[in-house]
Amino acid sequence: MSKLHGILPALVTPVNDAGEFQSKPYEQLLERMYGAGVHGIYVCGQTGEGFQLQNKERRAAVECAVQNSPDGANVVVHVGAPSTAEAVGLAKHAAEAGAHYVSSLPPVGGYSFEEVKAYYAAIAQASALPLLIYYFPTLSAAIKTTEQVLELCEMPNVVGLKFTDSDFFRLWAIRQSGAVVFNGSDEMLVSGLIAGANGGIGSTYNLMAASFVKMYTETADGNWEAARQTQSEINELIQVLLLYPVNTVIKQVLQWTGLDCGPCILPRRKLNAAEQKNLRERMMQTTLGSQLLTTDNS
Numbered sequence: 001m002s003k004l005h006g007i008l009p010a011l012v013t014p015v016n017d018a019g020e021f022q023s024k025p026y027e028q029l030l031e032r033m034y035g036a037g038v039h040g041i042y043v044c045g046q047t048g049e050g051f052q053l054q055n056k057e058r059r060a061a062v063e064c065a066v067q068n069s070p071d072g073a074n075v076v077v078h079v080g081a082p083s084t085a086e087a088v089g090l091a092k093h094a095a096e097a098g099a100h101y102v103s104s105l106p107p108v109g110g111y112s113f114e115e116v117k118a119y120y121a122a123i124a125q126a127s128a129l130p131l132l133i134y135y136f137p138t139l140s141a142a143i144k145t146t147e148q149v150l151e152l153c154e155m156p157n158v159v160g161l162k163f164t165d166s167d168f169f170r171l172w173a174i175r176q177s178g179a180v181v182f183n184g185s186d187e188m189l190v191s192g193l194i195a196g197a198n199g200g201i202g203s204t205y206n207l208m209a210a211s212f213v214k215m216y217t218e219t220a221d222g223n224w225e226a227a228r229q230t231q232s233e234i235n236e237l238i239q240v241l242l243l244y245p246v247n248t249v250i251k252q253v254l255q256w257t258g259l260d261c262g263p264c265i266l267p268r269r270k271l272n273a274a275e276q277k278n279l280r281e282r283m284m285q286t287t288l289g290s291q292l293l294t295t296d297n298s
Contacts (some may be wrong), residue, residue, distance in 0.1 A: 004180050005198040007212045008040025009205035010047040013061050014261035017183040021057040023064050025261050030068045033171050034132040040074030047203040050078050051283035052265040059093050080104035084119050095127035103132035106140035116142045130159035146173050153179040168195040190231040193219040206250050236286040258297040
């Protein structure tokens with residue numbers, strides 16, 4: 001499982017106003033990401049609005065992602081759903097489509113650890129694809145301790161997890177078990193890599209893939225000061241992007257760079273004219289933001 005590593009953008013999903021998947025801009029986004037040197041992709045997660053998409057559209061996105069990924073790139077499909085049966089069905093489809101791994105957020109709601117474990121066990125058994133679970137304590141309080149994370153990772157067909165937290169001592173401890181760990185906080189990737197993360201999965205990679213690949217390479221080479229500087233440049237822009245809902249901002253900025261991925265799915269609204277103006281002005285005050293908005297992507 002050591003081949004699962006590196007920078008995996010959590011891709012946005014292009015849709016039209018009716019919420020229907022649009023393949024052409026997805027192909028263009030994939031070409032842009034792989035052109036930047038990413039090691040794989042994460043499909044239909046929170047950034048990809050997997051929970052908001054109809055299952056038909058999720059499956060179409062998975063098929064498009066697999067068909068447009070080069071040999072050696074890892075396609076990880078988020079199959080999280082409100083019900084175990086739905087998640088299992090999506091996991092089976094991911095395997096049939098040719099994906100390499102599946103992943104899932106914990107079920108959202110007041111579920112116990114035993115219920116979450118049973119949910120993950122069902123997904124892990126649904127196909128031969130290895131499963132990445134999720135440690136995201138602000139979203140799901142059911143998984144509280146390092147011991148619980150390790151218990152989940154010891155289940156058959158579970159290879160590791162996406163770790164979205166700032167407790168890097170815990171990340172380090174989980175890595176000592178041999179589990180694959182992907183850092184989930186874009187603004188803290190360098191810290192996660194120092195603690196031993198195998199790579200990162202993130203939203204703003206859609207906009208700054210080359211910078212995240214650069215930072216990953218710098219850390220792999222032991223060039224920590226350069227990596228810290230790259231993270232600082234990234235964080236300058238992230239600080240601006242977080243003024244508004246991140247999915248909306250990413251799609252808006254992609255449109256400004258010549259890649260129209262459509263709107264976010266309702267009830268997520270678009271930015272109004274004043275918000276767009278403010279966002280552009282603030283982005284232009286950052287190094288990476290000004291590069292994004294002035295680069296010819298035609």
